[in-house]
Amino acid sequence: MSLALLLAIAVATGGLHVLFTDQTWWLLVFFVLIAVLGAAATARAFSRRWFVPPAAAVATLVGLVTLLFAPGTALLAVIPTLDTIRAFGALFAEAGTSIYRQSIPANADAPIVFVLCLGVGALALLCDVLAITLARPALAGIPLLGVLAIPAVTARDVTDLFVFALCAAAFLVLLVVGGQQRQPGLAVGIGAAAIVGALALPLVLPAVVYSAAGSPGLSTGVNPVLGLGDDLRRSSEREVLTYRTASGEPHYLRLVSLENFVGAQWEPTEQEIDRGNSIADFAAPPGLSAEVPTAEEFTSIDIGNLSSRWLPVPYPPQSIEGVARDWFWEPGGFSVSSPNDTARGQDYVVESLIVQPTPEQLLAAGTVVAADFEKYRTLPEDLPTVISETAASIAATAPTNYEKAIVLQEFFRSGEFTYSEDAPVEGDFDGTGMDVVATFLELRSGYCVQFASSMAVMARSLDIPARVVVGFLPGTPTTTGGAEGFTVTTHDLHAWPELYFEGIGWAQFEPTPGRGSLGDYADVSVEGVPAPVPSPAASDAPSPSAPLDDAADRGVDDNAAAAASATQTALPRLLLALLIVAGISLLPASVRLLQRMLLTRRLVAGAATAIDAWDEVLRTAVDFRLPVALTATPRENAAVIGASGGALARLLSAVEHEGYAQTTITDPGSLVSVLDGFRADVRAGASTRAGLLASFYPASLWRRSTRRARPS
Structure with missing residues (x-):
């Protein structure tokens, strides 16, 4: 069993x-x-x-x-x-x-x-x-x-x-x-x-068809960017939500912002939910000054098949009404989450702002960044140099952060990069880590995650605060019951970068070619938006076919290294565990051997009697699984173990004399050879299993089947 x-x-x-x-x-x-x-x-x-x-x-x-x-x-x-x-x-x-x-x-x-x-x-x-x-x-x-x-x-x-x-x-x-x-x-x-x-x-049997509202559906988990590529590559497209806006205009819907770039990937900031941050009233958007033009917007969202811990909302939200149970916003990114609920089936209205900064205001922001935004510029010390060198070669000479951002965005949208949901898999890379970014800059083919992560990392290398946002594209216009709205599906999952500018706050950019839309301040075809001017060092930027030697030299896969480290740590402990298990297995045999050695010493010294030797005979019989019994007399047990003649018969006689006649034998040292001979005879007649059990797991240590022959 x-x-x-x-x-x-x-x-x-x-x-x-x-x-x-x-x-x-x-x-x-x-x-x-x-x-x-x-x-x-x-x-x-x-x-x-x-x-x-x-x-x-x-x-x-x-x-x-x-x-x-x-x-x-x-x-x-x-x-x-x-x-x-x-x-x-x-x-x-x-x-x-x-x-x-x-x-x-x-x-x-x-x-x-x-x-x-x-x-x-x-x-x-x-x-x-x-x-x-x-x-x-x-x-x-x-x-x-x-x-x-x-x-x-x-x-x-x-x-x-x-x-x-x-x-x-x-x-x-x-x-x-x-x-x-x-x-x-x-x-x-x-x-x-x-x-x-x-x-x-x-x-x-017919294939299972997933409905819009009743099936397991999309699950964003704790870090939704991790499964985004798999969701985009699914052949079956499923409806996630529908929404309508008061202005009739479509909007990106944010789930969560990823602020921490730890090298292996982007991830959200870990923080406890603050129940004081009620979604009935949000704080003012960080960095947004009163001089920046804004417009009020109301968005009615009906969630269908979305198993997410975050609510999709346009940025920046001002208030949310109609959501069931407890939902709270987190400072900084304004992500809306719940400790005990999911977005599935929620129907709510979001009041938000449409922020409309002018190119002049963005240019005026210059390169000034507040000290408390330093964490949005943090990069790993072992960042591949190809990333920072590429960013510097194309944008370092741009005078303002806004112009640097435009240059970076247009670098990806210039036609040298292609959008592909399959290329990351075929190229043996996926995700948002720095090694992925380095490889992406070489292959120049990927999907939104690579584009967003690359622009955000390169922006940070130029001292511009940046983060990656995961959410949904605006979706497809639809008309239901005479009302115009928008339908969002699993194919609208998206990631994009946001860059921070003093006095304006977080501004959305779209480096992924062929996906999404550009705001007026990010569209180089709009008057006033600075056209990207190639840097004099741009010719030194790595070409699509140029090998990235630095990335290749240091491109040791983090997961493989971690796995090797874990294995190197675990294997010596496994060997130690095997040795300890072996030692524990030998412990009963060691105790039993010690008992026999101590008895031998006592017999040779004359400190032990025949009854002591008989007890050892019975213990040996128990070790070899012979059916001796505590309730049996010495002579009954002697018949079971074959002590009817020879040295054991004389030992039995001595035991009976000691136990009942109160007399002792004169030479207890001679009993050592009797015990050794008895053990050898029993082992010779025992099965292999009984011999192994007697050696390694002697039952006499825990099963009391002997008694003193001396009467009370």
Whole structure:
């Protein structure tokens, strides 16, 4: 049963391979799985008490996870302390951060592997209790099904059907092994038919059509930019929302702004929800002065199939009415989120401003930036030089930040770059990290995420505050019931950069060619907008075909490096864990050997008696699983172990004299050879299994089957 459980759980957890870039994590998880199930099986072999195997499994799991991930906080590296608990809490928090920062397939770094090991260990414990302790192996299929469902609920179209079939077969093995009335032929036949049917029926049944409001739909998660490429590449286009505006004009709808550029990618600022920031009244937009022309706008939004923690709103919002439950705005980006609700099914009205800065006002902003916007200019120290050099070569000589922004935008829209939702995949890069940007500047083909990230990073390299915004394009004009509005679908998912200018605030730009629209202040065809003038150094900018030596030299993949680091850390600990497990396994044998050595010394010194030697004979019999009994007399046990003649017969006579006649033998040292000979004879006649159990797991250490022959 334990082996069947090991097979089923190992296969089910192996199905998670579709979520990760490498599979070294599975070796560590498999080791934890063997240890937990092995501990339960070993305890079950030597104790009939129901709670002993689960207790042994829990102790093994806690000790092993402590050894692998927080040995420095524990006693003897395996006994948890309060510091260990705090370390585990930190690992959980880091795992959550790592999960939302990464896209699928993700790098299984140390915090994620910690969660996997702990989760699979707990799963093994639960399945062991259900299948063996409670004798209900069928119930063990429920947690196994939960593991198999993880890829399906995490990302669509990634489930491995082969793993599903293999896990179903392993579950059948579990049922056959655990069933009291076994009909393996019938079970295998029914199971095989079910598996084949589950795999074949989808090929002949009509395809599932996702409705606009009732299906799982788009899920933006915590960092929506991570899945944006996958959503854009889906062949099926689904309606997300509809909206109408008082002006009749379409607008970009923002979900969240990504301010932190950590090198591997852009991500939102982590902050607690402030319940004082009611959406009934927003603060004034940062940086917007009264001199900048604005117009009031009202947008009525009806959300359909959008499973998002953020509400889509035009920027900058002033108030929102009609939203159910608790929603709050965050300062800086004005993203609207809820701690306990999603956007799905919401119907609300947003009052916002249409900001209309003039080119003259943007030019007047010059290069001045307030000190509290320094975080929007932060870049990693190891930023590939090709990024900053390219930005400097095309825009460094522009006199103002506004003119630099126009030059950067037109650099991407000039025709040298092409929009492609497939190129990032074929070019083996995706996302928003600095290595992706460096590669994008070489290949010059990508989709909105690469365009937005590249312009924002290059703007920061020119000391212009910049961030990336994720949301939706204005959508398609539609007429419903005589009312004109706009329909937004999954193909309207978009990312764009926003740059900050003193006195104007955050201004939207559109570097992605063929997508979206330009504001009047960003459209070079509008009078007053400065036309981009090539910098004298522009000829030195890397060409599409020029190799980016610097990027290639330093382009070590962050995820691969992190994975290697996690593996290098985990493998020595795994070896240490193997050594400790081996040491623990040898502990019973060591204790038993010490007992025999101490008795030998006492016998040679004359400090032990025949009764002491007989007790050792019975302990040896128990170790080899001979049926001696506590309630039997010495002569009855002697008949069981074959002590009717020879040296053991004389020992039995001495025991009876000591126990009942109160006399002792004169030469207790001679009993050493008697004990050695008896142990050799028993081992010679025992099975291999009994010999191994006697050597490594001597039952006399915990099963009391001897008693003193001396009368009370």
